[in-house]
Amino acid sequence: MTKNTPQTTIYLDHAATTPLxxxxxxxxxxxxxxxxxxxxxxxxxxxxxxxxxxxxxxxxATSLNAHAHEIIFTGSGTESDNMALYxxxxxxxxxxxxxxxxxxxxxxxxxxxxxxxxxxxxxTYLPVNNDGCINIQDCLAAxxxxxxxxxxxxxxxxIGTVQPIAELSTALQTLRGNAPTPLxxxxxxxxxxxxxxxxxxxxxxxxxxxxxxxYGPKGMGLLYIKDGVRLEPLIVGGSQESGKxxxxxxxxxxxxxxxxxxxxxATHGATSKKLTQLRTHFINGLRSTCPDIILNGHPTKxxxxxxxxxxxxxxxxxxxxxxxxxxxxxxxxxxCSSTDLTPSxxxxxxxxxxxxxxxxxxxxxxxxxxxEEIDFTVASLSQCIHKLQSITAMPHMYNTNNA
Amino acid sequence: xxxxxIPDIKSCNQESSWLYSDIVKDHFFNPRNILIQEKEYQADxxxxxxxxxxxxxxxxxxxxxxxxxxxxxxxxxxxGCASAIASTSMMxxxxxxxxxxxxxxxxxxxxxxxxxxxGGLPDRKYHCSVLxxxxxxxxxxxxxxxxxxxKDV
Numbered sequence: 001m002t003k004n005t006p007q008t009t010i011y012l013d014h015a016a017t018t019p020l021x022x023x024x025x026x027x028x029x030x031x032x033x034x035x036x037x038x039x040x041x042x043x044x045x046x047x048x049x050x051x052x053x054x055x056x057x058x059x060x061a062t063s064l065n066a067h068a069h070e071i072i073f074t075g076s077g078t079e080s081d082n083m084a085l086y087x088x089x090x091x092x093x094x095x096x097x098x099x100x101x102x103x104x105x106x107x108x109x110x111x112x113x114x115x116x117x118x119x120x121x122x123x124t125y126l127p128v129n130n131d132g133c134i135n136i137q138d139c140l141a142a143x144x145x146x147x148x149x150x151x152x153x154x155x156x157x158x159i160g161t162v163q164p165i166a167e168l169s170t171a172l173q174t175l176r177g178n179a180p181t182p183l184x185x186x187x188x189x190x191x192x193x194x195x196x197x198x199x200x201x202x203x204x205x206x207x208x209x210x211x212x213x214x215y216g217p218k219g220m221g222l223l224y225i226k227d228g229v230r231l232e233p234l235i236v237g238g239s240q241e242s243g244k245x246x247x248x249x250x251x252x253x254x255x256x257x258x259x260x261x262x263x264x265x266a267t268h269g270a271t272s273k274k275l276t277q278l279r280t281h282f283i284n285g286l287r288s289t290c291p292d293i294i295l296n297g298h299p300t301k302x303x304x305x306x307x308x309x310x311x312x313x314x315x316x317x318x319x320x321x322x323x324x325x326x327x328x329x330x331x332x333x334x335x336c337s338s339t340d341l342t343p344s345x346x347x348x349x350x351x352x353x354x355x356x357x358x359x360x361x362x363x364x365x366x367x368x369x370x371x372e373e374i375d376f377t378v379a380s381l382s383q384c385i386h387k388l389q390s391i392t393a394m395p396h397m398y399n400t401n402n403a
Numbered sequence: 404x405x406x407x408x409i410p411d412i413k414s415c416n417q418e419s420s421w422l423y424s425d426i427v428k429d430h431f432f433n434p435r436n437i438l439i440q441e442k443e444y445q446a447d448x449x450x451x452x453x454x455x456x457x458x459x460x461x462x463x464x465x466x467x468x469x470x471x472x473x474x475x476x477x478x479x480x481x482x483g484c485a486s487a488i489a490s491t492s493m494m495x496x497x498x499x500x501x502x503x504x505x506x507x508x509x510x511x512x513x514x515x516x517x518x519x520x521x522g523g524l525p526d527r528k529y530h531c532s533v534l535x536x537x538x539x540x541x542x543x544x545x546x547x548x549x550x551x552x553x554k555d556v
Binding site: 313314315316317321322337340392393394 | 422434439459460461462480481482485487528
């Protein structure tokens with residue numbers, strides 16, 4: 001195989017993180033040197049910082065159709081997920097100690113649930129079907145009188161499956177009536193910029209957004225907490241963020257995040273239309289050059305930018321590293337590539353075999369992805385698959401002498 | 404203020420650290436002793452190890468110099484990750500270099516010896532991806548069992 005020296009990067013790992021939008025970068029640079037005071041300070045420099053912070057909060061609130069005081073800045077999507085689970089579980093403990101999460105939640109939710117279990121809470125892991133979709137009736141059936149929280153990911157980060165959050169919340173409202181619980185949290189990290197994220201339409205109680213998935217700065221996230229919903233803070237200290245998250249706010253990051261979110265929300269329709277076309281072109285290209293591939297996740301109820309496939313008898317980490325030599329960046333759910341060496345819990349939850357997980361690849365497209373990049377990726381992937389299939393082994397392929 | 408052009412995507416055409424050592428990279432990109440035409444290959448012994456659940460599957464074929472009791476050829480295939488490919492490739496080189504390893508020596512080839520020759524592996528890859536020596540041992544035992552059967556006949 002010819003090993004190309006990559007001249008350019010073809011970045012197809014936007015679900016991991018997105019590059020920083022140049023406009024966002026410029027906007028952050030323009031204030032980061034000048035605005036240094038603590039927004040909690042009373043002097044004029046402090047008030048300048050406060051104004052920028054609160055303008056960012058208002059911009060974000062408008063984009064999500066929320067009130068500004070319902071937006072809490074955090075350090076990441078992970079922190080927001082942690083905060084939603086711990087915060088609600090502890091604040092509503094007197095109403096019960098049972099929570100429900102889907103089997104395909106992000107690890108930030110999954111690990112929070114595991115920790116709550118250790119603290120004595122009970123967790124129901126709601127199964128999904130082979131396409132990765134939850135069943136609303138199953139979800140309602142899992143609710144008990146002592147259930148205080150449901151956490152269902154809006155769009156999955158691995159296979160891109162989109163869940164019917166608005167439908168679920170409507171059903172939940174009927175069931176809940178005037179009772180304070182169960183509350184509904186959704187992790188919308190992958191959804192922002194691809195799907196409409198309007199907290200009134202979704203009618204959720206808590207919602208997580210991550211700046212680094214929407215061309216904003218890293219180290220920034222938010223948790224939307226509906227008016228009236230109580231939450232025990234994770235980080236305590238000063239009374240920043242309405243007493244829900246202590247610590248001096250990072251003004252430049254909040255400013256950048258707000259611009260990134262505003263842009264993402266305003267353009268989600270056009271972005272997902274463009275990316276759906278590219279995704280179809282990509283999948284068709286893959287199917288014609290490598291007929292063996294299997295598309296994982298739902299064929300249509302999926303994020304416009306997500307292409308998740310399994311390739312028979314080819315290991316994912318090897319493919320990622322070979323594609324890297326072509327300048328192509330993507331991800332795999334193979335156990336070999338994870339730091340804990342376990343296969344992806346999401347892929348296991350949708351019932352695909354270990355062999356298929358071992359040979360899984362995730363391509364996540366972004367707003368700058370072009371048709372030419374997709375064509376180059378299809379051609380390169382076909383060469384990588386050919387190389388690895390020529391050296392692969394499966395036991396059933398061989399008859400041993402002593403068999 | 405300094406004006407910096409920030410493209411949406413930066414070129415990766417610059418030196419950056421790699422997950423694996425240069426030797427591992429070399430053996431991953433250019434694996435040695437791959438058995439391509441396995442259907443026509445008359446091996447003296449075959450060994451298979453691994454499971455896809457934990458990661459990798461490996462098959463090793465050997466030809467034995469019966470007179471000297473050494474390994475003449477060591478071929479392999481794997482459904483494995485980069486370090487599985489590289490470590491098996493290195494194992495096949497070690498088994499056949501300098502006129503071939505004796506069967507006794509080859510049965511005692513350790514993963515540590517293979518990893519040392521590779522210039523190291525990431526810690527988490529230590530136990531799961533180095534399976535080649537087990538497959539080699541199975542292939543030798545397969546060969547020795549078939550020799551015993553021949554004697555019985």
